[in-house]
Amino acid sequence: xxxxxxxxxxxxxxxxxxxxxxxxxxxxxxxxxxxxxxxxxxxxxxxxxxxxxxxxxxxxxxxxxxxxxxxxxxxxxxxxxxxxxxxxxxxxxxxxxxxxxxxxxxxxxxxxxxxxxxxxxxxxxxxxxxxxxxxxxxxxxxxxxxxxxxxxxxxxxxxxxxxxxxxxxxxxxxxxxxxxxxxxxxxxxxxxxxxxxxxxxxxxxxxxxxxxxxxxxxxxxxx
Amino acid sequence: xxxxxxxxxxxxxxxxxxxxxxxxxxxxxxxxxxxxxxxxxxxxxxxxxxxxxxxxxxxxxxxxxxxxxxxxxxxxxxxxxxxxxxxxxxxxxxxxxxxxxxxxxxxxxxxxx
Numbered sequence: 001x002x003x004x005x006x007x008x009x010x011x012x013x014x015x016x017x018x019x020x021x022x023x024x025x026x027x028x029x030x031x032x033x034x035x036x037x038x039x040x041x042x043x044x045x046x047x048x049x050x051x052x053x054x055x056x057x058x059x060x061x062x063x064x065x066x067x068x069x070x071x072x073x074x075x076x077x078x079x080x081x082x083x084x085x086x087x088x089x090x091x092x093x094x095x096x097x098x099x100x101x102x103x104x105x106x107x108x109x110x111x112x113x114x115x116x117x118x119x120x121x122x123x124x125x126x127x128x129x130x131x132x133x134x135x136x137x138x139x140x141x142x143x144x145x146x147x148x149x150x151x152x153x154x155x156x157x158x159x160x161x162x163x164x165x166x167x168x169x170x171x172x173x174x175x176x177x178x179x180x181x182x183x184x185x186x187x188x189x190x191x192x193x194x195x196x197x198x199x200x201x202x203x204x205x206x207x208x209x210x211x212x213x214x215x216x217x218x219x220x221x222x223x
Numbered sequence: 224x225x226x227x228x229x230x231x232x233x234x235x236x237x238x239x240x241x242x243x244x245x246x247x248x249x250x251x252x253x254x255x256x257x258x259x260x261x262x263x264x265x266x267x268x269x270x271x272x273x274x275x276x277x278x279x280x281x282x283x284x285x286x287x288x289x290x291x292x293x294x295x296x297x298x299x300x301x302x303x304x305x306x307x308x309x310x311x312x313x314x315x316x317x318x319x320x321x322x323x324x325x326x327x328x329x330x331x332x333x334x335x336x
Contacts (some may be wrong), residue, residue: 042336045272058233106331111288149265156264 005148023167024093030164036159037168038095039065041086044153045097046108048175051146052076054113058143061115061134068136070205072143075182077210080152082175085215089171113142137194144186144200150179174214228304228307232259232262233278250282250302250311261315264336268304274321275300280311282322292319293328 013020024034055076062069087097098104105112114121117133154176161169184201191199206213226246232254233239244253251273254261256286264272268287277298284290286304299314299321318336326330 036335038335043333044333046333107333109270109333109335110265111267141310145267149267152264152266 015124021092021094027161027165027168027171032161032165032168034093035037037157037165038090038093040091040109040153040157040160041093041168042095042097042104043109044157045083045086045090046104047110047150047153048079048086050105051110051113051150052083054115054146055079055143057115058113058139061131061139062136065136068140068193070209071176071185071189072139073209074206074211075143075185076145078178078182080213081210082178083215085171085175089168092167106214109153110146113146114140115139137190140186140190140193142160144183144190147179147182151176151183154179177214178212213214228280228281229310230254230307231310231312232261233274233312235314235316244249244307245326246308247306250300250305250307250313252303262318263303266303268301269326270317270336271301271321271335273301273303274317275302275313275315276317276320278312278314280313281308282311283308289331291325291328293330294324297318297324300323301330303311 007123011022012025013022028034055072059069059072059076062072066144090097098107110119115131115134116138118121154172157172158169158176161172163169181201181203184203187199188203191197209210210216227243228246229241229249230250230253231239232243240249240259241297242254242257242259244250250262251263251266262272264270265288266273268284269289277300282299282300282305284295284305286306287301288304290301290304299317302313320332322332322336
């Protein structure tokens with residue numbers, strides 16, 4: 001068979017060359033600034049990771065509000081799933097997450113989701129102290145704004161990759177689906193808790209905590 | 224609306240547009256209401272996407288989630304969370320310049336915006 005019968009069997013990357021990636025070349029050829037995209041993905045991964053960390057604290061302070069606590073736990077575990085989903089893509093594109101976790105947290109694309117009443121995390125911990133300002137409404141506000149930042153982030157990644165980089169787009173769209181659901185949950189809960197009104201999310205509980213129906217449907221890849 | 228100020232936005236192209244901003248209003252929100260298209264991302268005063276260089280005037284960036292005295296001294300504002308304290312003239316699209324200022328001062332910043 002003539003080589004021309006298989007037009008995708010060769011290209012700009014020489015056969016056997018492991019210093020270049022066709023998976024990168026192909027999306028660059030379609031107009032993606034891969035260097036910029038990788039930087040955005042690292043910022044976004046940092047935001048998902050720090051959110052996972054802070055939600056770990058926030059959910060503890062929803063004691064007695066078991067419905068809020070469970071939903072915060074779903075969002076927490078799903079944000080971790082997002083971190084797990086993004087990281088392989090960063091490496092596929094030739095990037096790396098920072099070697100120092102402090103660098104990683106500092107460059108996160110969204111603000112730290114501090115527990116209210118802790119002076120942006122600087123308050124010294126005193127054993128069994130009551131954090132008076134950590135009310136359910138204040139915590140739900142923190143959760144809501146964290147999700148909103150995530151929606152803006154993933155919408156931008158979708159915009160940058162649509163029609164050019166189907167793999168990153170698919171990942172970003174999956175994450176965005178869940179972030180939009182998270183926002184709807186926290187609007188629902190905050191409206192009731194703070195304002196005494198009903199603004200339904202349209203959702204019911206996950207099948208299991210942190211189910212991640214969009215971003216964790218391949219257990220081997222993202223266990 | 225109480226007191227108002229005029230904010231002039233100077234684009235990289237050299238074009239300028241003016242917007243009236245209330246004293247309790249964020250500059251970006253007023254600009255959007257007036258139909259200006261300006262960059263932003265987190266919209267919480269964190270990621271520098273909405274950074275401007277303030278050429279004239281005073282502002283309050285106290286609502287930003289991460290904003291340093293060095294940023295203010297260097298004349299950078301994050302307009303998603305900045306309120307005017309006077310009439311202002313700003314140069315838009317200054318994310319890279321503000322990141323350079325953060326780097327020069329050893330201060331944290333996202334790298335992808």
